[in-house]
Amino acid sequence: MAREIYQAIVDGILVGGVYALMAVGLTLIFGVLDIINIAQGILVILGAYLSYELAARLHIDLFLGLLVTVPAMFVIGVVIQWSFIRPLRGRERTSMTLLVTYAIALILEGLLYQVFGPNFKQLNAWYVTSSVHVFGFYLPYIYLFGFALAVALVAALYALLYRTRFGRSVRATMQDETAARLVGIDTNRVAAITFGIGVAVTAAGGMVYGATSGGFNPNSGYDLISRLLAIIILGGLGSIGGALAASVFMLTLEALVDVWSPNWAIVVFYAALVLVLLIRPTGFFGRQPVRAQ
Amino acid sequence: MSGLAKRSAKFAWPLALIAAAAVFPVVFPNPVVTNYGVFTLIFVIVASAWNVFSGYSGYISLGHAVFFGSGAYALGIAATDWHVTGTATFALLPLTAIVGALIAVPFGLVALRVRRHTFIVITIAVFFIFQLMAYNFSFTGGSIGVSSPFLPWQAATYNNPFYYIALGCAVGTIAVAWLIRRSRFGLQLRAIRDDEDRARGLGVRAMRVKLTAFALSGAVTAVAGGVWFFYLTQVQPPSGFDPLFDLSVVLMAFLGGLGTVSGPILGALIIEPGQLYLTATFTNGYLSEILLGAVFLAVVLFMPRGIVPTGGEWVTRMRTRGRPAITPPAPVAADAETAEARQ
Numbered sequence: 077m078a079r080e081i082y083q084a085i086v087d088g089i090l091v092g093g094v095y096a097l098m099a100v101g102l103t104l105i106f107g108v109l110d111i112i113n114i115a116q117g118i119l120v121i122l123g124a125y126l127s128y129e130l131a132a133r134l135h136i137d138l139f140l141g142l143l144v145t146v147p148a149m150f151v152i153g154v155v156i157q158w159s160f161i162r163p164l165r166g167r168e169r170t171s172m173t174l175l176v177t178y179a180i181a182l183i184l185e186g187l188l189y190q191v192f193g194p195n196f197k198q199l200n201a202w203y204v205t206s207s208v209h210v211f212g213f214y215l216p217y218i219y220l221f222g223f224a225l226a227v228a229l230v231a232a233l234y235a236l237l238y239r240t241r242f243g244r245s246v247r248a249t250m251q252d253e254t255a256a257r258l259v260g261i262d263t264n265r266v267a268a269i270t271f272g273i274g275v276a277v278t279a280a281g282g283m284v285y286g287a288t289s290g291g292f293n294p295n296s297g298y299d300l301i302s303r304l305l306a307i308i309i310l311g312g313l314g315s316i317g318g319a320l321a322a323s324v325f326m327l328t329l330e331a332l333v334d335v336w337s338p339n340w341a342i343v344v345f346y347a348a349l350v351l352v353l354l355i356r357p358t359g360f361f362g363r364q365p366v367r368a369q
Numbered sequence: 370m371s372g373l374a375k376r377s378a379k380f381a382w383p384l385a386l387i388a389a390a391a392v393f394p395v396v397f398p399n400p401v402v403t404n405y406g407v408f409t410l411i412f413v414i415v416a417s418a419w420n421v422f423s424g425y426s427g428y429i430s431l432g433h434a435v436f437f438g439s440g441a442y443a444l445g446i447a448a449t450d451w452h453v454t455g456t457a458t459f460a461l462l463p464l465t466a467i468v469g470a471l472i473a474v475p476f477g478l479v480a481l482r483v484r485r486h487t488f489i490v491i492t493i494a495v496f497f498i499f500q501l502m503a504y505n506f507s508f509t510g511g512s513i514g515v516s517s518p519f520l521p522w523q524a525a526t527y528n529n530p531f532y533y534i535a536l537g538c539a540v541g542t543i544a545v546a547w548l549i550r551r552s553r554f555g556l557q558l559r560a561i562r563d564d565e566d567r568a569r570g571l572g573v574r575a576m577r578v579k580l581t582a583f584a585l586s587g588a589v590t591a592v593a594g595g596v597w598f599f600y601l602t603q604v605q606p607p608s609g610f611d612p613l614f615d616l617s618v619v620l621m622a623f624l625g626g627l628g629t630v631s632g633p634i635l636g637a638l639i640i641e642p643g644q645l646y647l648t649a650t651f652t653n654g655y656l657s658e659i660l661l662g663a664v665f666l667a668v669v670l671f672m673p674r675g676i677v678p679t680g681g682e683w684v685t686r687m688r689t690r691g692r693p694a695i696t697p698p699a700p701v702a703a704d705a706e707t708a709e710a711r712q
Contacts, residue, residue: 112455112486163670170485171429177670178616182662261678298612302497302629305490327541339505346498350479353491357483366627 080335082270083213087326090219091288096299096323098281099307100316101274107250107314108232108270111161111173115181119275122184122284124147124292128197138201139221139285145279156180157268181297188294196291204287222284229280230320233273235339237316252313301341306349310359316342318361322364370416375556378434387540391596394532403528405642407441407600412641414593416621417542420584421549421621426579427562428591431615435586436501438609439472440465440594446508447517447602452497455521459534463596469591472586484565493615514605517598533602538596541590546597549582549629559628617644617661624668626675635676640664 093227101117113119128140160180164172198204203217237243249266257263285300286292309328311318327346332357334341352359390410394403415437423430429706443465448458480491549555557578569575598604621640626632627684640661643712647657672679 106486112490160666160670164673167675171489172669172673174429174431174486174489175616175619176666179662179665179669182613182616182665183659186655186662190659198497208702300499301561302493309487309490343498343501343505346494346501349494350491350498353483353487354479357487 079333080362084335085238085328086213086215087219088331089324089362090215090223091325091331092324093223094281094284094288095165095307096320097226097229097277097304098285099311099319099323100233101277101281102304103278103308103311103314103316103319104233105271105274105339106318108246109157109161109267110170110174111177112272112273112305112308114174114177114301115184116177116275116278116304117299118188118294118297120147120278120285120300121188121292121294122152122299123187123279123296124199124286125192125197125282126279127283127286128199131199131201131357138199138287139225142280142283145283146276148278149279150272154268157271160273162176162264162267181301182234185294186296191319192294194293194295196288196292196293198289199283199287201287210265216288218284218287222288225284227282229277229298233277234316236273242266242269294352298328306346308351311354312361315361318359344361377667383543387536390536391533394529398525399526400525403532405645407528407531408645409537409638410539410643411593411597411600412540412621412637413433413539413624413634414535414596415590416625416637417539417630418548418586418589418593418623418708420628420630420633421546421589422579424633425550425562426624427485427556428579428583429489429619430492430583431489431585432476432480432496433586433590433618434610434612434614435476435492435496435604436469436590437594437597438473438499438503438604438611440469440591440611441598442467442503442509442515443591444519444595444598449515450489454517456530458517458599459530462534462592465591465595466588467603468592469588470584472591473587474580476587477580477583479577481583496610496612496615500533500606503606503610506554509606512606514603514609515598516603522634528600531596535596538592539588542635544629544695545585545589548632554578554581555617562628586624613658613661616665617641620661620665621667623675624672625677626665629675629677630675634677663673 098116099122102113103118105111105113125146126145127138127141128228130136130311131138136144140342154158161173164176170265203221205213205216207216209215235243237246245266247265248259248261249270249282253263256266289296307322308319311320311322312327317335326348329348330341330345333344386584393406397403398408415433419433422428430448440442444458444461446552447453448459448462453461465654476495483491504512549558557568557573560573561579562572580600584598588699594609598609617640622633623636624632624640625634625636644657644661647660651657668675
């Protein structure tokens with residue numbers, strides 16, 4: 077039992093890293109654009125399918141394929157932001173943007189079903205099927221590589237946000253959009269690029285998800301987005317550190333409950349969200365009170 | 370026009386519509402057509418009920434399938450356990466309303482503490498909790514779901530009792546929605562939508578008002594779920610707790626006009642038959658999904674306030690072409706007179 081629990085904790089942390097990557101994109105988009113991108117889940121699945129196609133047809137290694145899929149997803153993100161989200165203004169913008177991204181998720185899901193069908197696919201490579209044995213734990217290579225990739229990309233995002241001029245304009249826009257525009261920041265450009273970056277990381281997240289989840293189909297997007305939403309709310313909307321902490325916390329919790337009962341693991345996931353919000357409506361690292369209108 | 374005539378003229382349109390809806394199955398007895406009628410009326414109920422809470426208060430709920438599915442399951446489980454069959458099952462519908470309200474109160478107490486994005490996300494999370502519970506509990510029958518025995522009615526007229534039950538519920542719901550909109554309670558809800566903090570400052574007990582509307586909306590949605598289950602005689606976790614359901618209902622209200630009484634009805638009358646037709650025409654359901662999303666995008670981008678408010682504006686503009694919509698105040702009128710005199 078104790079062994080299983082330790083293994084669950086290790087698994088939870090490793091998988092949590094991958095979720096962190098996807099959640100950081102979502103929370104970054106929220107911070108800058110003040111919208112929640114419901115399509116994030118299906119975009120992850122789209123990223124997984126892109127990797128699948130590259131691997132199956134052109135025999136490109138999954139990690140090498142990211143060099144193609146990440147820029148492709150970036151472009152998709154910028155196009156979505158530019159054509160559907162930028163035009164929305166006014167009082168109902170919050171609900172409108174949610175509904176628009178939900179509609180985009182539906183369209184993408186339908187298109188993916190049309191192209192790939194409902195059968196479950198899985199990404200395959202030598203490191204998906206073999207595992208390494210350290211300190212008595214069996215760790216599939218993909219978990220390690222995926223975690224390393226997640227850490228590297230999150231670090232790169234941090235560097236981009238805190239060490240570059242562009243990052244400074246992003247953070248300024250997050251703090252106060254009007255003031256940012258006053259000091260000469262092109263907030264429209266910042267918004268488009270941020271949305272692109274937030275979507276681009278789903279390419280990497282999708283690749284690792286597709287290799288570790290034991291099969292995905294277009295419907296998996298719902299499961300993903302509901303978990304990601306729980307994570308970013310728990311971490312505090314717009315807080316990148318919060319998203320990292322909440323991913324690891326939630327996935328570890330889920331893995332621990334999974335030892336006891338796989339059926340209830342995912343329920344505990346949402347129940348934890350509800351409980352935390354009862355005590356602290358801003359989440360762990362709430363940047364601003366979520367109650368404020 | 371005298372006051373009485375004016376008032377009765379106001380009721381003429383709704384009464385004519387109800388009469389038309391009542392004779393609909395007599396004029397079109399084909400079960401294929403009445404089938405469309407039953408589903409459309411169920412969605413008229415749900416869209417109106419959703420609008421009473423979300424449209425009036427501005428708290429967009431993407432979790433009303435929680436009530437719909439719970440109503441369906443409650444009716445199914447009760448009918449099976451108590452061996453209720455035939456027309457007597459309709460007597461269980463008030464039970465589904467109670468179940469809906471009982472679920473809405475704790476759900477609301479958690480979700481209504483937060484606003485905007487967080488509220489919407491919590492409704493989605495609760496929705497998934499319910500779907501998962503339906504899969505995992507033993508009394509909900511897991512992925513097989515719950516089913517009730519077929520009713521001993523003839524296929525040719527099978528739909529009619531359901532049609533009239535749904536019509537009755539729809540008329541009742543719309544009447545309640547209309548009364549609420551005109552009432553103090555409705556005004557409090559809309560005050561919360563416009564500025565919750567200011568409404569509280571003016572003495573609106575925001576939590577109580579929101580929770581009442583949420584519970585009412587949930588109860589009515591659960592009844593619709595009960596009728597829906599009874600009609601289909603079966604419910605599974607993905608059909609009772611369907612994410613597309615949530616989105617369709619929101620789309621109906623947005624298309625017709627959020628917060629208006631007639632908007633959600635109009636939206637349901639347009640969307641639901643369209644969806645049924647597409648599903649029947651194209652055997653794979655994906656195309657209707659894509660189209661639903663595309664229509665949604667088009668509505669939000671090009672007619673964000675919905676048909677009823679936008680259409681109302683057009684009508685006013687047509688009627689008042691060439692003159693201002695509002696009678697100008699006195700000094701302006703005097704100016705007009707001098708202008709006329711000058712001519």
